[in-house]
Each structure stands twice: as C-alpha cells, then as structure tokens.
Amino acid sequence: xxxxxxxxxxxxxxxxxxxxxxxxxxxxxxxxxxxxxxxxxxxxxxxxxxxxxxxxxxxxxxxxxxxxxxxxxxxxxxxxxxxxxxxxxxxxxxxxxxxxxxxxxxxxxxxxxxxxxxxxxxxxxxxxxxxxxxxxxxxxxxxxxxxxxxxxxxxxxxxxxxxxxxxxxxxxxxxxxxxxxxxxxxxxxxxxxxxxxxxxxxxxxxxxxxxxxxxxxxxxxxxxxxxxxxxxxxxxxxxxxxxxxxxxxxxxxxxxxxxxxxxxxxxxxxxxxxxxxxxxxxxxxxxxxxxxxxxxxxxxxxxxxxxxxxxxxxxxxxxxxxxxxxxxxxxxxxxxxxxxxxxxxxxxxxxxxxxxxxxxxxxxxxxxxxxxxxxxxxxxxxxxxxxxxxxxxxxxxxxxxxxxxxxxxxxxxxxxxxxxxxxxxxxxxxxxxxxxxxxxx
Amino acid sequence: xxxxxxxxxxxxxxxxxxxxxxxxxxxxxxxxxxxxxxxxxxxxxxxxxxxxxxxxxxxxxxxxxxxxxxxxxxxxxxxxxxxxxxxxxxxxxxxxxxxxxxxxxxxxxxxxxxxxxxxxxxxxxxxxxxxxxxxxxxxxxxxxxxxxxxxxxxxxxxxxxxxxxxxxxxxxxxxxxxxxxxxxxxxxxxxxxxxxxxxxxxxxxxxxxxxxxxxxxxxxxxxxxxxxxxxxxxxxxxxxxxxxxxxxxxxxxxxxxxxxxxxxxxxxxxxxxxxxxxxxxxxxxxxxxxxxxxxxxxxxxxxxxxxxxxxxxxxxxxxxxxxxxxxxxxxxxxxxxxxxxxxxxxxxxxxxxxxxxxxxxxxxxxxxxxxxxxxxxxxxxxxxxxxxxxxxxxxxxxxxxxxxxxxxxxxxxxxxxxxxxxxxxxxxxxxxxxxxxxxxxxxxxxxxxxxxxxxxxxxxxxxxxxxxxxxxxxxxxxxxxxxxxxxxxxxxxxxxxxxxxxxxxxxxxxxxxxxxxxxxxxxxxxxxxxxxxxxxxxxxxxxxxxxxx
Numbered sequence: 001x002x003x004x005x006x007x008x009x010x011x012x013x014x015x016x017x018x019x020x021x022x023x024x025x026x027x028x029x030x031x032x033x034x035x036x037x038x039x040x041x042x043x044x045x046x047x048x049x050x051x052x053x054x055x056x057x058x059x060x061x062x063x064x065x066x067x068x069x070x071x072x073x074x075x076x077x078x079x080x081x082x083x084x085x086x087x088x089x090x091x092x093x094x095x096x097x098x099x100x101x102x103x104x105x106x107x108x109x110x111x112x113x114x115x116x117x118x119x120x121x122x123x124x125x126x127x128x129x130x131x132x133x134x135x136x137x138x139x140x141x142x143x144x145x146x147x148x149x150x151x152x153x154x155x156x157x158x159x160x161x162x163x164x165x166x167x168x169x170x171x172x173x174x175x176x177x178x179x180x181x182x183x184x185x186x187x188x189x190x191x192x193x194x195x196x197x198x199x200x201x202x203x204x205x206x207x208x209x210x211x212x213x214x215x216x217x218x219x220x221x222x223x224x225x226x227x228x229x230x231x232x233x234x235x236x237x238x239x240x241x242x243x244x245x246x247x248x249x250x251x252x253x254x255x256x257x258x259x260x261x262x263x264x265x266x267x268x269x270x271x272x273x274x275x276x277x278x279x280x281x282x283x284x285x286x287x288x289x290x291x292x293x294x295x296x297x298x299x300x301x302x303x304x305x306x307x308x309x310x311x312x313x314x315x316x317x318x319x320x321x322x323x324x325x326x327x328x329x330x331x332x333x334x335x336x337x338x339x340x341x342x343x344x345x346x347x348x349x350x351x352x353x354x355x356x357x358x359x360x361x362x363x364x365x366x367x368x369x370x371x372x373x374x375x376x377x378x379x380x381x382x383x384x385x386x387x388x389x390x391x392x393x394x395x396x397x398x399x400x401x402x403x404x405x406x407x408x409x410x411x412x413x414x415x416x417x418x419x420x421x422x423x424x425x426x427x428x429x430x431x432x433x434x435x436x437x438x439x440x441x
Numbered sequence: 442x443x444x445x446x447x448x449x450x451x452x453x454x455x456x457x458x459x460x461x462x463x464x465x466x467x468x469x470x471x472x473x474x475x476x477x478x479x480x481x482x483x484x485x486x487x488x489x490x491x492x493x494x495x496x497x498x499x500x501x502x503x504x505x506x507x508x509x510x511x512x513x514x515x516x517x518x519x520x521x522x523x524x525x526x527x528x529x530x531x532x533x534x535x536x537x538x539x540x541x542x543x544x545x546x547x548x549x550x551x552x553x554x555x556x557x558x559x560x561x562x563x564x565x566x567x568x569x570x571x572x573x574x575x576x577x578x579x580x581x582x583x584x585x586x587x588x589x590x591x592x593x594x595x596x597x598x599x600x601x602x603x604x605x606x607x608x609x610x611x612x613x614x615x616x617x618x619x620x621x622x623x624x625x626x627x628x629x630x631x632x633x634x635x636x637x638x639x640x641x642x643x644x645x646x647x648x649x650x651x652x653x654x655x656x657x658x659x660x661x662x663x664x665x666x667x668x669x670x671x672x673x674x675x676x677x678x679x680x681x682x683x684x685x686x687x688x689x690x691x692x693x694x695x696x697x698x699x700x701x702x703x704x705x706x707x708x709x710x711x712x713x714x715x716x717x718x719x720x721x722x723x724x725x726x727x728x729x730x731x732x733x734x735x736x737x738x739x740x741x742x743x744x745x746x747x748x749x750x751x752x753x754x755x756x757x758x759x760x761x762x763x764x765x766x767x768x769x770x771x772x773x774x775x776x777x778x779x780x781x782x783x784x785x786x787x788x789x790x791x792x793x794x795x796x797x798x799x800x801x802x803x804x805x806x807x808x809x810x811x812x813x814x815x816x817x818x819x820x821x822x823x824x825x826x827x828x829x830x831x832x833x834x835x836x837x838x839x840x841x842x843x844x845x846x847x848x849x850x851x852x853x854x855x856x857x858x859x860x861x862x863x864x865x866x867x868x869x870x871x872x873x874x875x876x877x878x879x880x881x882x883x884x885x886x887x888x889x890x891x892x893x894x895x896x897x898x899x900x901x902x903x904x905x906x907x908x909x910x911x912x913x914x915x916x917x918x919x920x921x922x923x924x925x926x927x928x929x930x931x932x933x934x935x936x937x938x939x940x941x942x943x944x945x946x947x948x949x950x951x952x953x954x955x956x957x958x959x960x961x962x963x964x965x966x967x968x969x970x971x972x973x974x975x976x977x978x979x980x981x982x983x984x985x986x987x988x989x990x
Contacts, residue, residue, distance in 0.1 A: 035567075038961055040767040043576035047567050048546035048858050052533070071532070071550050088526075093609070096522050120570040128574035142769035144961040174770040180778075183769075236963060255626065256664040256671060259989070263669040362773075363897045367908060367928060370671060371987040375906050375928075377899045379773075398897075398904055398930065404989055435983060436930050438904035439776070 002033040002051040006163040009153035012055075012073065017157060019082040022059035022089060024101045026156035028296075029055050034148025037123040042131045042140055047120070050148075059085035063098035066091070097320040104159040107300050110290040113166045113191035118147055122193075126171075130202040134175055139206050143173035147193055160298045166290075168421075169193040170235065174380055175205040176441075177213055182393075183441050184208025185360050185380035187230050189420060191290065208359060208381035215393040217437055218384065224355035224411065225432040226348050226385070231361045231378075232427065235420035238364045240374060244403040245280070245336055247372060248306060250315035250325070259372045259404060260315065267315060274310040274407040281305045282333030288418055292334040299331040306336070310407075340413040340425030348414050348428050350388040355428070357383040357390060361399075372402045377438055396441070397434040406432065479510045479532070479637055480552075482649050486589070489641035491554045492536050495561035497643065500569070501538035501545075503581065504561065505642035505813060508534045508552065509855035512635040514601060518612045519628045520620060526605060533855040536561045540568035542578030546858040582838035582846050584815060586645020592809025593651040595802050596684030600633040600655050603685045611688065612659075615717045619661050622721035625671070629659035629717075632680075632955070634967075638812070646814040654805060654967055655687055656680035656955050657713055663724040672727040672925075674720040674910055677704070677745050677892050678711045680953040680967060682805045687711055696948055698743060698974075699881040701920030702913050704891045706743060708950045709803055723911050723923075730923040733912070735984045739887035739941075740929060740977045741880060746909050747868070748952020748970035749893040754933040755788075755795055756866040756970065758902035759822055760959075761833040765840060772959045773900025776933070777828060779841065787826045789937030794869040795823040797832055799848055804969035805953050806849075806865035813859060815848040822866065826938070834861045853964040860960055867971035870946040877974045880944055887915035888927060888982060893952070895928065906930045908985070926986040941976045948973035 004012070009029050016027045031053035038046045056069040059082065066088025070081040118126070123145050134141040147169030154162040172187040185208065186201040232241045253260035253267035260268050283303040284291030294300055297319065306314045314330070322329035349357060359381030367373040377398045383390045406429050414426035480488075489506040496504035511531045517524040533550035534557055545568025549560040612629040619627040634654040641647045662673040681687050690712035698704030703719060705712075742750065758775040762768055777788070799806045799817035810816055813835055821829050831841065834850040852859035881889065892910025899905070912924040931939075951969040958965055 036962060037571065040769055041577065041765065044543060044571040044574055045767055046544050046546060046858050046860065047571050048548070049563055049567060050548055050856055052550050052856065067527070069529070091605075092526065093523055097524075120567045124570045124574050127571075131574065131576075140766065140769070142766060144770055146962060172770055176766070176769060176774075180774075185770075256666065256669070257626065257662050257673075261669060261671075265666070362900055365895045365897045367895045367906075367985045368926075368987065369673075371989050373985060373987050375895065375897045377897070377904065379900055396899060396904075398899075398906060400906075400983070400985065402987060402989070405987070436904060436906075436981075438899040438901075439932070440773075440899035440901035440903050 002031045002053055003149050003151055003165065004029065004031060004053070004153070006153070009151065009163055010155060010161060013153060013155035016055065016057060016078050016082060017155060019079050020059060020157060022061055022086050024060040024157050026058045026101055026154070027055065029053060029153045032148055032150040034146065035118065035120060035123060036144065036146035037127050038144050039127045039131060040142035042135050044124070044127060047123070055081065057081050057085040059089045061089050063094040064089045064092045065095060099319045099323060101156045101158045102160050102298050105162070105294070105298055105300050107162060107293040108285055108302065110284045110293055111287050113168070113290055115167045115192035115194065117149065117167060118169065118193045126198040130173055130198050133199060133202050134206060137206060138178050139209055140176045140178060141173055141202060143171065145171045145198070154294070154298045156298070162294045162298050164293050167191055169196055171196055171198055171201060173202050173205050175202065175209040177209055181441060182209040182213035183380045184212060185230065187419065189235065189418065211383070212381050212393040215395045217395045220397060220434040220436050222431040222433055224352060224428065224430045226345065226352065226355060226357045226426060226428050228345055228359055228426050229417050229419045229424040231358045233419050233422050233424045240361065240364065240403045240406065241338070241424065243366065243374060244372065245306065248312065248315050250317045251321045253315065259370065260312070269312050269315050272311045273404060274307060275410040276310040277410055277413055278307050278310050278407050279339040280307040280336055282336050284333065286337060289335050289337065289421055289423055295331040299329060301331040301333055304333065335421035337423040338416060338425055340416045343412065343414045345414060345426045348412055348426055349385055349390065351412065352385045352388060352428065355385045356394065357385055367400060372404050373400060374402065375400045377440070396438040398436045398438060399433060400435045401433045485639040485649070486641065486647050488552060488554070488557055489639065489647065492534065492557045492561045493641060493643055495558035496536060496538045496565055499562045499565035501540045501565050503539040503643050505537050505640065506534060507812065507852065507855055508639040510637040511854050512601065513633065515630060515632045516605070516608050516612060517630050518616055520616055520626065521613065523609055531854055534560065535852065535855045535858065536564045537858060538564045538568055539579050540565045541572030543568045543572035543575045544579055545571065548856045579836050580839045582835045582844055584644050584835060584846070587648065587814070588645065589647045591649040594653045594682055594807065596653050596686070598685040599653065600685040601635060611713065615659055615713050618714055619717050619721045622718060624661040624721050624724060625664040626662040627659060632656040640810065640812065640814050642814050644814060648810045648814055650809055652682070652808055653684055654680060654682055655684065657688060657711060659713070659717055661717065661720045661724050663728055665728050670728055672724055674724040674727065675892060676720065677706065677716055677910070678713065679745065679951060680805060680955040681803055681951070682807050683803050688713065690715065696950060698891060699877045699889055699920050702889055702891070704743065704911065706745060706950055726923050727925055730925040732926045732986050733924045733982060733984050735982055737979045738982050739884045740980045741884060741887055741889040741915065741974060742977065743891040743974050744950045744972045745952050746890050746893050747972045747975055749896055749954065750907055751866055751868055751970045751972060752954055752968070753896060753898045754902055754905055754936065755822070756863045756968070758933065759831050760861060760863060761831040761837045761841065762861045764831060765837065768959065771961050776901045776903050782828050785827065787938060788823050788828045788934060789826040790940045791825045792871070792940045792943055793823055793826045793937050795866060796820065796869060797822050797847065797864040797866050799864045801865060804865050804951055805967035806969055811848040811850040812852050813850040815846045815850065817848040820847060832861065832864055837861065851966050853966060857962065857964050862959065862966045863957060863968050865969045865971070868943065868975065870949040870973040871943040873945065875942060875944045877944055877948055880942055880974060880976055881915055881920065882918040884915045884976065885917060888924060889913040889915055889920060890927070903932055904930070905933065926984045927982060928985050929980045929982050931980050936977060936980065939978045939980065941978045943975040944973035946973065
C-alpha cells in the first residue's frame, strides 16, 4: 500500500481523526515506492527497491502538543497511535510559539507528473547503455539512476484537506579515463522517465572526461568564470544558489544573525543586494518544474517573487514569525526558477575573452555566515577559455566566494535548464575568487 | 533542492526536518513506546529464516536478512523554550542477495512471512535483471557462521529510560547559564540513537545486537548591535557510543588546553554546563579578537579539531570502495590508489601511526559484528608514516589479495543496502611523555585551534580547508591572544609529513562524527576519531574576512 489514492488516503485520515479527543488534531500520511540502480567500474554495483508508508498524528490540548506515528494500519494500532499523541501532549510544556492549526485551504493543481516508471529491467538497460558507450571508448562509467512515486496527504480537525502525488527520476554519471587523468560529469532530473536520455548525458560526460586529460596548472586568483547549472544548484548538498535561497529567512535576519540583517536592527528586505538582472521566483504551476501545492502544515504555495531586478522582495516567514510581525506566512517552495536569457553555455563561451568553464562544484561549506562566504572546489571538467573557445583543461581549484558578491559580478546569464527541481541558467561571473590548486582529478 | 526535501518544512514533519544528521528518519512515536520490547530473538530468527529460504528458493546463492528497529529521540531548545521533542521509530526488514553473481536488495516494513518472502523474491528478481549487464561477478571473502550470538553496547544508563523532563531541564539549564552570561542566543540539543539489529545469513549466523549513541550539543551566538557583527561558538562535546552516563561529568575526564587558552577538553564524560560557560565567555571575545594575518604558521591542533581532519584526510581516502572507483559518481575516489601505495611514498612523517578499529568501548564505531556478519577488530592503516592497509568488506578483500573482511560494513537502516563505511580511525598518541604546555613551549610562531568549524576537501582527498571554533596566537612558546577569521589550506601528504610531535596518552581523546555521508542513495554513519594534541609545521593560513558592499 505504498501509494494511496486521494480518496483512500483521506478516508484513512478521516478515520484516524474520528479517534481524537484533543482540542485540535492534525494527521498526515507519507508514502513512496522507489527503485534504483548504481554502477561503477563499468559494472553494476548495487540496486534496490524501497516501499513505505507512515502516519503521523499531532494532538493538541491548549498550547501543548504531542506527536506519535505508526506504520501499521489496523484500527487498534491507529487508535493507540492517537492515544499516545494525546498522552504526550498532556505531558508537554506549553509552547510560547503556538499558532492554531490552519482551517480549510484552497490549493492550486500543479501540472500532473504522472508517468510510467522505470522497472528493474529498464533501469538495468539504461545503465547498460551508459556503460557500453564508455567501455567502447576505453572509459569508465560510474552512475546512479533512481526514481519512483511519492504521495503526501494531510487532514486536520479544523477542516483542512490536502493531497498530492508526484513522480521523479534522477540520473547522474561520472565518466573517467582508464588512466584516471580525465573526468567528466552530467546530471538530469525529470518527472517523466521517457524524457531521460541517459546515453546523451553519458556522451556529454565522456566528452568532458576525454577533453580534461593533461590539465595544466594556473595561478589561483580572480577569474571570469562560466558556472554551469550543476555548479550552481545541487539536489543533495549545499550549493551556491541553494545556500543563498535557504538563507532568506526573516527570523534569523531580524534576530541579527544573518547576511540579511540590517545594521541597527530589522532586515534588508526591499534592498537591492544583487545585479539588476537577477530575478528568482518560485511557482508550483510551472510546467517544466511542477512544485508542491502545500507545505508540511498545509499552507498553500503560490507564485512568489524572491529576488526581482536584484531587489530582495520576499523572505521566509514561519507562521509564528509572520503573526508576530503582522505579515503573511510563507509556504516554502519546492524549487526555484531563475530567469535568464537565450544563450547556451557554448554561446557564453564564444563571448568570453579569458575565463574558466566550471562543470561542477564540490564539498561546499559555509566559512562565514556574516558574509555568506563559502568554500569548495571545482570537479569533473574545468577548462580554460581564451578568445571565445576552450583552449585547454586546467587543474581543479578551491574557491572562497560569497554568492552575494557573485551575483553582483554578473557578466551574462544563459538559458535556464531544469536541475534538482529548479530552473537554473548558466552564469558568467567576473572576479570569482580561487584561492588554491588541487591535484584531484 | 528537490520537492521531497521541502514538503515537510513545518508542522508534523518538523521533527524529521531538524534531524538531517540522523541515520534513519523513521516514524515519530511517543517516548514510552520506545521502551517497549520489540520482537524476541526466536521470532526474529523464524522470520529471518523465511527470508533466507525464500531467497534461496528464488535462486540466490547467498542471502542476508536484517530485521531492524531503529529508535531516535531528539530534544531541541532555544533560549527559554523547548522547540520540539521528536521520538521516532523505524521498524522493518532489508534483504540482500547474490543471484547469478550479482547483488540485489529489497526492503519492506511489512514484517510478516508474506512480506519478507515477497521482498526476498524482489531482491532476487533485481539481481537477475542486473546480472545481464554485469561485468564483475561478486566474490565474497569466506566467512564462517557464528550460530546464534549477541552483542550489547556496554552502557550504564539507557538514555531512552531517562525521563524527558530531566533532559529538558538539563538543556534549559544550559541555555539559562548562557543567557545569564550575556550571549544573545543559545540553542541546545540532545540526540539519542538505539539500533536494535538482527542479522541472519546463509552462512549460518544469527546475530542480535543492541547499539546506543548519544550526542549533546549547543551553539551560542553573540551580537554586537552597533556594528552588526555576530559570532558563534559551538559545543566541544562529541557524540559517543555511550548511554546517559556521558552527561555525568567526572573530573578525571577533563583535560585542560594549553595555559592561557581557556579551553577544556572532555574524554568519557562531558560537563555541558562548564562548556557553555566557557563558550559564553569566548564568543564575546571573538567579536573583538584580532583578525589573523595570513601566512605560514605552525599549527597546534586539539583532538576535537584534529579528529575531523583525520576523518577527511585519512579515514576517507583509505576507504577501499573509493580507492577502487565505486564512489566515483558521488563521494569521489582517492589519491591513495593501489599503485600509489605500491610506490611506498610516505603518507606522513615518522610520528604518524594511524589505526582503524571497530571495537573500542564507548566509540561510535564499536559493534560486535558488522552488517554482513563479520566479527569486528582493530588493524593498522599507517605505520611510522607508511600506508600499510585500507578499510574493506567481504566483496572487496579479494581485490587487494586479502582473504578476510575488516568488518566495516554498515547500513543506516533496514531500508538501505549495507556497504563499506569508515571504521574509527585514530592517530596514536606519542610514545614519549609530552604535555600540551610542553608542546606549545617549542612553537615560535603558531596558532592553537580548538573545535571543528567549516571543513571542505576535494574528491580525491588532496586539497583541504578547515576552520575551527576558537583560535589563539602562539608567540615564542606562549599563547598570547585570541584570533579570528582563521582557516588553513593544505595538501594531505604535505600536511601529514609536516606532523612534528604529538602529546602522550594523557591527552588522548575521541572526537565523533555523527553524520558521515556516502553512497547513492546517500546514507549516514557515525564514527569516532581519537588523537592527542598535535603539532604541524609551516601550514598555510588564510584570512576569511570579507566585506559586502
């Protein structure tokens, strides 16, 4: 029963709510059916399948709250789960940040992501195609293909009802030369696996691997860079743009401990902090990257402009912080869309007199939250550009740079591409700070 | 940044969202339920046999079944209030098989005869599908079955049995102390893990284990409203493989840092109130501390800092799966290839003796048997600066001409497939008697670094950059003043070859990493790293201060 329909999920949640004796009660169901294959050294390494559903119950007496969950669904277990949430609520301290549960909400209906999913056999075939392409060129492929369906359903005693199902498939591949002197990378995520072209992505990674052999060392310093989307946003790890967008939190800014803090108090919402060509918004209805219609509390998502013409237009307000500041609460979006132009990465290279093309950044960590300074390294395809063309591969470099400074040093913005549930363009940036060389390939 | 990562930003999923470091994001359950016994061993054996038999019937040449109950409890507070109490449980079964020389895996939370048999069949089906595109058949190092055995972490007090009120009182007491001492903000957290794991394999092992971990921590922030400057200082605690006894401070477990540094390190017990008082004082000093002049310095690194440097620059490059290329697409490969090892190039100076272990009581890595039924042990990785061995599991041993696993296979939950993970990796203390003050007295121009801060290293583990929590200048053998904006950049081999001296065993203690990530889908594991305060000569220090327009 990993994936329940809207009616099945709501019927189950309604039954759970009927067992509640609390002042307020909220219940949620989450489920997934996923499958993956992993390969390395041109051979399959591991593969697996995961199926699970879980129920969470939050009971409230006044400002006291308790949570319990279970992953079995017979009536006795469901009743016990509700009772336990109520017992904890009665023992819990009152929360000074209590806000009542939401009542009924109206949600948008994001474009459907329903799709025919890959099977164990089709996943194996995609991996085989990727490996065969590499083996034929004496290259070594390591990749990961993972996909499935998930659902979330919410219901509460104030009449809120929400349900959404989504499918997603993620693929990434790193191709290395047999002697380990060259490495290339490609990544994509799609809602419909039919749109995934693992062969073409592998070919792109293979080309980068072959072209990155015999990398030259250059002096660390400030360079014009072209950052491909995979160097700007990452699905799992901290990234330059992801870190910035996560950091747009009103509370930490108001409290004085954020790059968004205003000297003397308050926050910098409304200030122009970036180049006027920077526009970032979120929109659950976007056809290319359909988003979640609601957040974990059931607050509806909608189109929100976060940065417009370089001005910060929106900060994240939790329901508590919004109430305290007499403003609207924010449903945090499932992805961001950065607007751009029409130029491809290749066209950005053509217009570059001297610079560096960066395929991917790695192990990014915050160095100073005051300036949002990050460090990390280039990886899997770093090239020197001269007079509008790639001249030679270069050794990887460590950077120390802040996305705030970076988005003020914009030279050009390319055509946005889907990555990690976001639309992100390649960016050409001047004076990007590299501080040391790495021998890693 | 994916949809599924954001669905639960608030409300019911808040607890789970605040637990990114947790091995298994299970279901939230009430604390009392965590004390209820799970299935007894006889029931688990019977269910495991159902899985093993179903796998064999479907064509598996090898199978292992893990039935796991993973309990987590975390309490989050800030200033005078509790932000959340999250108690989660995750129960289910994972089945790994070899069919046609290929791995297959499936997991289910339907822990019944039918559910387990179905998962076993699915695992075999996946293995067979993949065997068609398989190039290297799996070869397992031989492993004798142990029969029915068990292992329990040697804890004194099960933290799950301590009333939540006591834990809340401790954390709010820590916060009150920090606020009394004038910090602007304080967060504190107490996390506990209990893994109740049952392993059975077609080799004839039936292993029941009970593993406990605990992690108390806090962060204090000081703000200078006039300048808008803010600084923070995190706790110098370590996650450990212990029970609640870790939170009963003992004088014998406290180790003073160098004279003039105001640092106290902790061994097998932790004084959270003492540490937060030190942190409150230090975080205010950080606001006005001198910004470091970049250049070459001799570094004196305390064990709470050096543990993470060991983790990144020794623990990871010696994981054999990285060395062989299995992690090329995500966590990366390693400079320490088999060819590099054969050349006999020094990894470090003669001072550098590094051991791996899965047995030291109280550490995060300690278990009786790993997640593929191998009894754990201790072994040398680097002897007098030379690389002598790697970290490996059953299907890797033959690739380096060895006949046995090192017993470091681990899965974060029943839902995920087990694979090679890092054991405890520790720098041995110096054999000659050497105190921290004696070590510092020989340094002419240096920096003493306590606590771990920002850390980053490349995917082959050459180039790294590390920050810290508290920095002190050393001039002519003495600590002189606090510094800020310090990070050092180094190359792994140059760094370890610059290791000049390490204090003796009186100063030795363990640092812990609670959430080491590797694999696709990514899994978390916990590991400890021991060392004594150690000196490294001539390391490149950068200044991290920047100005925004």
